[in-house]
Amino acid sequence: MTSTNQFINTVNHLIMNLTDQIITVGKDRATRIKAFLEELELQMALGKAEAKDAIEEEKKNFQHFLRQYKSQMDEVEDGTLDHIKELNDKFAALAAKVNLPMPATKRKFDQYKKETLHAIYDLELAMKEKYGEVNEELMVRLDAFKDRLDAYRIQLAFTEFQKEEELMERKNELLDAINEIRDKLQEKEEAGARLEHFVEDISDSFEKMKKAFSDLFA
Helix, strand or coil: CCHHHHHHHHHHHHHHHHHHHHHHHHHHHHHHHHHHHHHHHHHHHCCHHHHHHHHHHHHHHHHHHHHHHHHHHEEEECCCHHHHHHHHHHHHHHHHCCCCCCCHHHHHHHHHHHHHHHHHHHHHHHHHHHHHCCCHHHHHHHHHHHHHHHHHHHHHHHHCCCHHHHHHHHHHHHHHHHHHHHHHHHHHHHCCCHHHHHHHHHHHHHHHHHHCCHHCCC
């Protein structure tokens, strides 16, 4: 009987831990969506030169973070020389991509973004292979930089509109979509909706928005 109770307690403990993880992931997803919507609004409020200065400043801050994080990691580094070399190479590759001049056209930016994201994913994979997961602080900063690249891309897309009326119409459409998702977030939070349904619904609305505005986010 005792062993049966121990087994049941162990299963219940595992279920509670899994539930906590699901809740944490869901909250993180909702928080990231909120932050991205705010970043989009900021981008649309900035002029082209202001947006360029802002993304360059973000690049500097991100580079500084990568150097600091790598330095802290070196102080407690353990593992095989191959693992250490691989992580060093991945950090260096990402830093090199981030350090490149920010492209001025949408086409060139898309290539820059593609290569930078590839370097980020390579680093994430190397971290998971060595540690089993990506450190939370590092993951937050990597995700934030991905979102900044997505948001800045709309600035370059806006410059390709030939007519001011068409540009303003597209901006207003995007603002309406942003406000719709924000309202849905607030309504579901106030209603205390079940988290799994809440996050699924919001994520679906968010992905539909990005698809509807693929000319801006591609």
